[in-house]
Amino acid sequence: xxxxxxxxxxxxxxxxxxxxxxxxxxxxxxxxxxxxxxxxxxxxxxxxxxxxxxxxxxxxxxxxxxxxxxxxxxxxxxxxxxxxxxxxxxxxxxxxxxxxxxxxxxxxxxxxxxxxxxxxxxxxxxxxxxxxxxxxxxxxxxxxxxxxxxxxxxxxxxxxxxxxxxxxxxxxxxxxxxxxxxxxxxxxxxxxxxxxxxxxxxxxxxxxx
Amino acid sequence: xxxxxxxxxxxxxxxxxxxxxxxxxxxxxxxxxxxxxxxxxxxxxxxxxxxxxxxxxxxxxxxxxxxxxxxxxxxxxxxxxxxxxxxxxxxxxxxxxxxxxxxxxxxxxxxxxxxxxxxxxxxxxxxxxxxxxxxxxxxxxxxxxxxxxxxxxxxxxxxxxxxxxxxxxxxxxxxxxxxxxxxxxxxxxxxxxxxxxxxxxxxxxxxxxxxxxxxxxxxxxxxxxxxxxxxxxxxxxxxxxxxxxxxxxxxxxxxxxxxxxxxxxxxxxxxxxxxxxxx
Numbered sequence: 001x002x003x004x005x006x007x008x009x010x011x012x013x014x015x016x017x018x019x020x021x022x023x024x025x026x027x028x029x030x031x032x033x034x035x036x037x038x039x040x041x042x043x044x045x046x047x048x049x050x051x052x053x054x055x056x057x058x059x060x061x062x063x064x065x066x067x068x069x070x071x072x073x074x075x076x077x078x079x080x081x082x083x084x085x086x087x088x089x090x091x092x093x094x095x096x097x098x099x100x101x102x103x104x105x106x107x108x109x110x111x112x113x114x115x116x117x118x119x120x121x122x123x124x125x126x127x128x129x130x131x132x133x134x135x136x137x138x139x140x141x142x143x144x145x146x147x148x149x150x151x152x153x154x155x156x157x158x159x160x161x162x163x164x165x166x167x168x169x170x171x172x173x174x175x176x177x178x179x180x181x182x183x184x185x186x187x188x189x190x191x192x193x194x195x196x197x198x199x200x201x202x203x204x205x206x207x208x209x
Numbered sequence: 210x211x212x213x214x215x216x217x218x219x220x221x222x223x224x225x226x227x228x229x230x231x232x233x234x235x236x237x238x239x240x241x242x243x244x245x246x247x248x249x250x251x252x253x254x255x256x257x258x259x260x261x262x263x264x265x266x267x268x269x270x271x272x273x274x275x276x277x278x279x280x281x282x283x284x285x286x287x288x289x290x291x292x293x294x295x296x297x298x299x300x301x302x303x304x305x306x307x308x309x310x311x312x313x314x315x316x317x318x319x320x321x322x323x324x325x326x327x328x329x330x331x332x333x334x335x336x337x338x339x340x341x342x343x344x345x346x347x348x349x350x351x352x353x354x355x356x357x358x359x360x361x362x363x364x365x366x367x368x369x370x371x372x373x374x375x376x377x378x379x380x381x382x383x384x385x386x387x388x389x390x391x392x393x394x395x396x397x398x399x400x401x402x403x404x405x406x407x408x409x410x411x412x413x414x415x416x417x418x419x420x421x422x423x424x425x426x427x428x429x430x431x432x433x434x435x436x437x438x439x440x441x442x443x444x445x446x447x448x449x450x451x452x453x454x455x456x457x458x459x460x461x462x463x464x465x466x467x468x469x470x471x472x473x474x475x476x477x478x479x480x481x482x483x484x485x486x487x488x
Contacts (some may be wrong), residue, residue: 036324067222070216074223081227085234092238095245099319156325180325 010129014136015043017208020113020200021144027113031105031145032188037162041149042142043097044104047090049138051082052114059122066123075118076109083108096164113141151191156182237247257305257313258286269381270459272374276382284308286439287378293370296319296327296362302370313342315371334430335364339371344379348372351407356408369464372405390477392452393420402476407432407470413445413472416478422449425473436462444469 020026030048035041058078066074082090087105090098098105117137122130153160154171158178162168170176181187202208254261254277262280270379273290286307292299298321305313317331329335338354342419346372350356354365354381395417403412409431425445439461447456454474458466 065219067216067219070220073220077227079222081230084231088234088238088242092241092245178325183324
């Protein structure tokens with residue numbers, strides 16, 4: 001992991017080394033809330049990624065024009081604008097996903113991954129690097145959500161690609177009695193805790209710091 | 210001073226830009242959303258009413274009823290959109306009833322029941338047990354439909370709600386008037402009657418003296434206690450005050466209130482039948 005190229009580093013650091021969920025533990029609310037099904041986890045990840053890339057881009061573009069005293073309200077308005085756009089687009093073109101994500105779509109506004117990147121990175125760095133940072137962090141966030149939702153869906157529902165009955169694959173047959181706890185919020189905490197332990201173990205083993 | 214001006218102008222500019230962008234996107238997506246929702250509803254209508262041609266909407270105490278007509282203008286059924294308090298938040302569903310008052314099916318639109326437990330209400334095996342039932346059937350847990358153990362609250366809420374809506378439709382739109390009971394014709398005495406409640410029968414004792422209802426006591430019930438106090442003793446008081454059964458049941462516990470009224474009706478009509486049988 002010796003990436004001397006700063007651009008490459010901006011892109012890749014969010015995926016593993018500074019993964020917003022597994023390492024920075026940011027944005028836990030959607031992470032725990034929507035990961036009962038892989039489709040929902042992936043949808044949430046992509047929605048947040050789209051907002052993150054767009055807000056990083058705009059914040060970086062405007063970084064020299066926004067006075068530091070009012071930067072937070074400006075960032076929030078910019079983020080909220082993109083979230084509302086995503087919300088309307090989802091409602092128009094992906095109604096099933098929109099219903100499944102529910103209140104977590106508007107809550108992307110206060111997802112600290114996005115505000116965190118705007119504040120810590122995009123408001124100080126040039127446009128291209130901010131864009132790469134947004135893409136990398138978005139991939140890392142989506143990846144974490146997909147991993148967590150895979151664990152939860154397999155254990156908690158015994159399926160993958162649910163809940164739409166047309167695409168659902170029952171891994172253990174339809175008579176399988178799944179461990180419903182994992183489909184519910186306490187199961188999300190337990191699964192996340194176990195995953196964090198595994199990630200830490202791997203990091204230690206391979207000396208990733 | 211100049212600083213404050215600069216800050217305000219920046220914030221205002223960001224706000225104006227954001228608002229204009231959103232207005233534009235809203236203008237693009239709003240018609241698509243409206244069209245899609247209407248198409249979805251029409252699809253649901255066609256599922257239950259293949260001959261459907263047009264409909265007429267009515268609203269009744271927070272419930273929505275669409276009267277469905279075929280191409281020659283005959284009323285072929287009613288599609289209702291109902292919000293029912295479930296275990297966790299509201300369950301919104303459509304109940305389709307044909308022109309004879311027979312349930313064609315129900316469609317859960319949205320709910321927030323516990324995943325893996327209460328969401329059993331969305332399964333076909335739960336929904337299908339209502340098909341073919343009518344307002345004349347008991348639609349009561351343990352009699353002709355089943356609650357699901359582990360999801361008692363969610364399933365019994367749905368059962369009570371379907372029973373209520375089927376009754377409302379039969380009464381309001383299909384002309385199935387409930388008999389008006391002539392209280393003055395009831396001989397003095399104490400009468401007992403039951404009606405289906407939320408999770409079991411609700412039994413009342415009604416005392417009639419001199420052609421007037423004197424007292425109404427609930428003997429047994431299995432309503433949710435915290436809600437039940439919203440209806441009892443309020444509903445018996447209303448019945449006694451008005452001396453008729455068509456009282457306003459809009460309380461914090463409308464379902465329980467209607468069960469009380471039905472139980473009183475059962476007691477009084479039982480009394481009249483006894484009387485009639487003796488002659």
